[in-house]
Amino acid sequence: LDIIVMFERFNRVLSLTVLASVLLVSVDAFSAASKKIVVTGASGYLGREIVNTLLNEEGDEEILSTPEVICLVRGSRVEEEKLYWGSKSSTIKVMPYDMLDGGTSIKNALSSVFNDDGKEVRDDASDIECCILHVASVFSLCDDHETMAHDNVKGAKDLMNAVANLSANQKDQVRVILTSSMAGVRAGGQIPLNGKYYTHKDWNVESQLGASWGASYQWSKAASEKVAWDIAKESGIQFTSLNPAFIFGPPSNRESSASFSIETVSKWITGESPVQSRLCVDVRDVARAHVLASQTDKTVNERIIISREARISSEIIAEELKKLAIELGIGDPDKIHPDTAFDGGLIKIGDREVACDERMVDLLDGFKCRPVEETMRDMAKVLLEIDRVADEA
Numbered sequence: 001l002d003i004i005v006m007f008e009r010f011n012r013v014l015s016l017t018v019l020a021s022v023l024l025v026s027v028d029a030f031s032a033a034s035k036k037i038v039v040t041g042a043s044g045y046l047g048r049e050i051v052n053t054l055l056n057e058e059g060d061e062e063i064l065s066t067p068e069v070i071c072l073v074r075g076s077r078v079e080e081e082k083l084y085w086g087s088k089s090s091t092i093k094v095m096p097y098d099m100l101d102g103g104t105s106i107k108n109a110l111s112s113v114f115n116d117d118g119k120e121v122r123d124d125a126s127d128i129e130c131c132i133l134h135v136a137s138v139f140s141l142c143d144d145h146e147t148m149a150h151d152n153v154k155g156a157k158d159l160m161n162a163v164a165n166l167s168a169n170q171k172d173q174v175r176v177i178l179t180s181s182m183a184g185v186r187a188g189g190q191i192p193l194n195g196k197y198y199t200h201k202d203w204n205v206e207s208q209l210g211a212s213w214g215a216s217y218q219w220s221k222a223a224s225e226k227v228a229w230d231i232a233k234e235s236g237i238q239f240t241s242l243n244p245a246f247i248f249g250p251p252s253n254r255e256s257s258a259s260f261s262i263e264t265v266s267k268w269i270t271g272e273s274p275v276q277s278r279l280c281v282d283v284r285d286v287a288r289a290h291v292l293a294s295q296t297d298k299t300v301n302e303r304i305i306i307s308r309e310a311r312i313s314s315e316i317i318a319e320e321l322k323k324l325a326i327e328l329g330i331g332d333p334d335k336i337h338p339d340t341a342f343d344g345g346l347i348k349i350g351d352r353e354v355a356c357d358e359r360m361v362d363l364l365d366g367f368k369c370r371p372v373e374e375t376m377r378d379m380a381k382v383l384l385e386i387d388r389v390a391d392e393a
Contacts, residue, residue, distance in 0.1 A: 035067035035129045036113050037294065040097055040106070040159070041136030042071035043081050045251060045259035046179065049287035050133060052252045055089050070109050072097030072136070084253070099136055099155030103162040106132075110162060114170055131175045131294040134159050137224070139260060145213040149220035156224035157231070164235035175238040175300065177293050179286075180225040182245045182279065182307060182354070183207070183218040189346050197347065198354045200243070200303045240299045242289055245307035245354070249283035249375050250382040262383065268321060269380050270387075271335025275318040277311045277342060277349050282375040285367075292364045299363050305356035311349045312372050314338035320373050321380050330384040 037054060041047040054069055068091050073081050075096040085092040095112065097105045113130045137152045156178065163174055185198050187206035192198045203226075207218035225241050232239035248261050261283075267273040289306045293299040318338040325333040347353045360367045 036070065036131075037067050038070045038072065038106075038109050038113065038130065038132045040072045040099070040132070040134050042094075043073040043077050044135065045261065046247060046283055046286060047071075047133075047135045049249075049252045049283050050135065050290050051085070051092070053284075053287040053291050055092075067091070068093070070095055070112060072105065072109055074098070097136065099158070100151055101158075103158035106159050106162045110166065110170075110174075128173050130173055131177060132159070132163065133177050133179070133290050133294065134228075135179045135290075137179070137220075139217060141213055141260075145216035146210050148213075149209055149216040149223070152217075152220035153223045153227060157227045160228050160231035160235075160237065163237050164231055171235070171237065175240070175294065176228070176232065177290060177299075178225060178228050178239070178241045179290070180241045180243045180303075181218075181221040182243055182305065183221040184225045184241075185243055185305065185354075187215075187218055191346065197309075197352045198305075200305055200356070200359065238300045240293055240301070241303045242286070242293060243303065243305045243307075244281050244286045244289075245305075246278045246280040247283050247286055248278075248280050248379055249285075250378045251283075262379075265376070265379055266383050266387075268318075269325065269331055269336060269384060271332065271337060274337050274339035275314045275321065276339050277314040277317070277344065279307060279311050279353050280372060280375070281307045282370050282378075285369045289360070289364055289367060292367055296363075296365065302363055304359055304363055305354055306360065306369070307354055307356055308369050308372055309352050309354055309357055311344060311353060313349050314340065314342070316373070317376050320377055324377050324380050325384065328381065328384055328388075330388050 039047055039050055042051055051069055051071060054067065069089075071081060071085060071092060071094045073094060073096070075098065078094055078096050081094045085094060093112070095105070095109055097109070099105075110130075114128060134156065136155060138148045140148075142148055160176065163171060163176055166174065182198075184204055185200075185202045186192070187204045190202075190204065190206045193202050204218055204222040207215045207222065209216055209219045225243075228239065228241065231237065246261070247259075248265065251259070251262060264273075264276075268275045286306050289304070293304070315338045318336050321336050322333040325331045325336065343349060344351070344353075357368070360369070
């Protein structure tokens with residue numbers, strides 16, 4: 001009997017030892033995996049915020065350990081961006097990117113991802129995980145807006161084809177997250193599929209290429225997303241599209257950030273144009289959504305709207321901006337005025353315009369967007385302080 005008991009104890013110890021060894025090997029293998037993030041348009045308003053979020057400068061415990069980041073920027077910005085990021089992190093690499101070069105620069109970035117310490121590019125990529133965040137697109141007022149629209153589509157198509165043409169082993173280790181837009185979900189005045197509000201199932205089918213600059217841009221976002229989804233399905237690429245509403249919020253780099261959003265709010269706080277009611281989202285939240293989406297398999301093959309679900313009135317926003325100007329003693333609060341003529345159009349201001357909260361919480365691990373009032377105050381504070389510094393210079 002003693003021999004039997006001793007034998008059973010030995011088997012239990014042996015089993016635990018084997019289990020511990022297996023777990024240790026699994027942990028070591030996971031730890032050895034190299035996570036690399038490629039961000040196109042990394043010097044832009046949203047792209048820069050995404051990289052800052054990846055660096056976890058705020059010490060957010062929900063963001064995982066800092067991966068290697070490859071920032072793709074215009075060739076003319078490479079040296080400037082190297083100086084900027086070099087002072088912040090040693091895990092960042094800056095490379096030139098041209099979304100109209102037929103995919104050459106994205107192929108170069110992918111070669112860098114699968115390059116083993118400067119040696120020959122490896123086909124065996126089992127220890128490398130790569131996520132491409134395709135943020136870059138043209139969004140600026142121009143006369144030749146049809147060309148702008150086609151350029152946006154070409155950029156997305158060439159990037160997806162570059163991933164599709166990887167070896168099977170490499171492609172299995174790559175994910176693509178496309179920054180689309182609410183413009184890909186609906187055109188202005190387009191009736192939602194359910195007749196009430198927009199969801200991830202809606203597509204913009206009404207914006208006409210060439211009708212106007214705005215219509216061409218909206219058409220390009222829908223067309224870019226559609227071609228990306230088509231290539232992803234045909235080629236078996238792990239793909240996600242994020243569809244943010246109009247992006248506002250404080251720029252992470254006050255010196256060099258520029259965007260249509262920044263120009264718009266700057267005009268609001270100076271009284272150059274009336275404050276408008278827009279369906280919107282904070283740039284910090286959109287950046288965080290990209291990072292969270294890259295960290296979970298739940299988002300693969302999903303289309304996720306990133307937005308508040310309803311607009312708030314221009315009067316509320318204008319009042320918040322006035323209060324801030326008074327608190328800071330900057331600018332002329334009396335010049336800040338709301339646009340009271342616009343009522344929201346098809347879906348009235350204050351009514352639910354889009355259903356997205358539940359999907360964001362489910363697919364992005366409890367993620368929620370901050371209030372619009374907070375976004376506008378934080379953004380206006382930065383812009384007012386920039387103006388004050390400029391006036392004092």
